Amino acid sequence: MRDSYAYAAEDLVRAGGGPELAWEGATVTTQFQPIYCVRRRTCLGFEALVQARDGAGNHIDSEEFFARAHAGGRPLLDWACRALHLRSYATVDPGDRSLFINVHPEAAVLDARRGRDFGELIRYYGLTPKRVCIEILEQPCSDERLLREAVEGYRALGASIAMDDFGIGSSNFDRVAALRPDVVKIDKSVLNGASGRDKASRALPVMVELLHELEVRVAVEGIETRAGAAAAIEARADYLQGFYFARPAAALGHEAGGFERLDHLLHPTTLAAA
């Protein structure tokens, strides 16, 4: 059963012009960034990202926004953002793509500890858990065993599991072994290293290969340039995400431009010959 906590998280999301979350003087809305599948040349789904603005309408950097939330309030903010993203997605949902939602490890632990049912929230907004991918953030966690239990719980709902920002923080091979995610998203710092000619440039393909050995699909995020995209494809990444393909946006439809770039990367001669 839902508790007052879960209701509080939903109640903080208001209708506004579109769904928005009021949080300590800031107004938060959802933006969706497409994730592309290299093999199928399709848009796999969208990652829900927050866009926070202060009272005067000025943009607040999202990392700074989350850093401002005191430790005790962070899990509630996490739940409120989940409600916001699900509600926002319900207004634009094309019906066949996945929604990637970030979950802080401590919030996941609290779900397991209190028996909170994320599935109920997902279904409430008309999505099936099968179309939701839960991205566990790279932050450390006070109880890795309970985190594993929480992830098992999400998986039992039918959701798929991703690990965010692999290569930094606690998003490492230990956690891959413990959580057995379906997808690992490699942090952009690894990609940035891949463009050089030194040893660091070998890290990306080696990392992808190791993750494939563990039967994990690999996404490379933070792709901002054509060279970055080419490096990710050459490293045999399964999924691509970044400004180079499409920026985060409040509405969908903006994923189309990325297909052209993806096609051109995979078949550079097509356009040249045309």
Place this chain on the structure above:
Amino acid sequence: VDDELDVLHALEEMLAQLGYEPVGFNDSRDALKAIRADPRRFDAIVSDEVMPEIIGTQLATETRKLNPTMPIVIASGYGGAGFEARALAAGVNRVLRKPYRMAEIAEALATFFAKA
């Protein structure tokens, strides 16, 4: 007042959104200490019923001795038959069923402050 820290944070956030200035206590003994130290410091109490040490209705009884007019709202997920009557007898102004929603807290508090 709520012994479950995350529920307490949720309540504080709701009250802040409603324009109040909440002070959270996750130990009812600390809440009572604060009320005893300054019985006029708070304009209202919103408390859970089931807590270790001092339960919500006990907190209400003790508060009433110090401040007869302060609005007291108690939320309970259990409270079998007769809980509401027992709570009102203890000096509670309003009983809310857990899980409560922000609109219910808003409405409960608004009635007190509209009268004032």
